[in-house]
Amino acid sequence: MDGIRKIIHVDMDAFYASVEQRDYPQYQGKPIAVGSSPTQRGVVCAASYEARVFGIHSAMPSKLAIQRCPHLIFVKPRFEVYRTVSEQIRAIFERYTDLIEPVALDEAYLDVTESKSNLPYASAIAREIRASIQQETGLTASAGVSFNKFLAKMATGMNKPNGSTVILPDQAEALIEQLAIEKFHGIGKVSATRMRELGICTGADLKQRSETELVQQFGKMGHHYFKIARGQDDRIVEANRVRKSLGAETSFAQDLTDRAVMLHELATIAQDVCHRLEQHQAKGRTLTLKVKFGNYQQITRSRTLLNPICELGIVTSLAQELFEAVDLEGRSVRLLGISLSNLGTSHLGSETRAALVQLALF
Template structure:
């Protein structure tokens, strides 16, 4: 008999902002925004819980954040500091988990199915991880505990900040049935609206739809929606994740109309991307250019080849991709460039095979 899987999702609380408040005591208790300045074209990278009370959230233009809370503190991000803390918390994860799958600097999935600590109790393991994070970093984290990745991620967001929420195997289906579809990981605002138009408001409504109907309405994602409506998610926690793309982007202080100027900006980004590719020994076959206009609409244009793309190739490819956009006609506020289609070997991950007959207490 296969062991019951035990998955923990750990998510640091307001990570960037919390690091800043820890390192700068004068920021504590105040609405803090990490990102651009109020009068810049930048966006909010993160904000403290005090700032969230004003309706501020990540990815919001800093100018709008300032209008919502004019007395907020705006500070630039310090990614080196965040990476240092991220490495600390990942070291803590590895003390308990057999597999750790980071999603970003501040969150990760942990598989503790075969962990012997605390007699195999995933709840007690999550408590220990939260405790050690607080002791070693002076930061709080929220954790979700369940039997699959989908439920663990939702659980980690149920009791923030500094929360711990457990969804046991016998609770999974009922929990999902009562959950609004907008809370489902993987269902964004556009899909949520489409579901509402179909009379799908909760997991219960979603479960009432057949696989055929969901596939017809949502394509390949229909299978995923069919499964999660039944609290089914068989995705393993993978310690090694193959990078699918690598890119850079930049927001301009003033909108740009000139194609030559945009081309030059993209070539500058390309040099930085290729420097990163070289460091990671990656070779790409696809280039994608992103253009965001002054009205915040954005488009992407891609070009793929059978051979490895060289930096010198981009002098010809970038102008061709820009021609397929409205750049030069509409003012542009942001451009980005990414490389993908990497020519790299598949990484193997370790998956424990032995049933250690540990206590199945959650």
């Protein structure tokens, strides 16, 4: 991979759940879910691999999770512990490069084109990083290595958990062509369904479509789809990337018609949003409500506050208040979403906040 970028994507394996299983041996080998129990109308923040066998995943309502796995063990999140472990992992990354772009507490991109180590290959660096993480934290990580961020991310998912995959330039085209459209990072369920309706089932099918056609069907994302079908991704690893907003949304299998059910769903989405705010140590001043109706018409309603918020009660009540003003007469709802923007770090002094901007905590 000489002469081109060397990008590593590292993703911890079931991070929150693995930390709990590491610290509490009684959870090892058992299906656990980090999050609120069904009696609290909560959601799953993370699921162990033993729980994933039952189809349990993050952002799933706890009530549904317990239906799928009656012996599922719910564990209260310990974000301070996860953050401390995340800092340990970040310190390992810094032995090899300063170009580290965090995605969350458990995931990051590294540009090791000019590595601090004497290792000539990115694959060797990834292998050494994974070994150090396991030795120093007792946890496993998966890694993807390639010449751009898109392919590195795709590679990570090909050998999880506790694995590593390399995609070389001369392998990329053939790999992408045979990939099912649902496997593409950046193509969600809704877009994948739409693509299949258009006869786009694999990377090869996507590659046959012109950029103009993709833009007509998918808007500005069509430009992105055109590029990734060819393995192209010019995004750099941004060491000091500042997130502009945090949010969550839910598309419903069947359109909702009961306002009370909609308000309950908003409360569940608010929990997910606040969980993400906690992950990133962030607060936001502008809350935006997103509503998509059964006819695919979409509206947003926003409110900007004087002081930033991250508290679940405030986020929930404000979102529900905005929703109450929405005219639902004769209309069903297929999607609800909440996001917070105008972000700043929470629970930190001004000096610490400035330091975090530079450090971009992983």
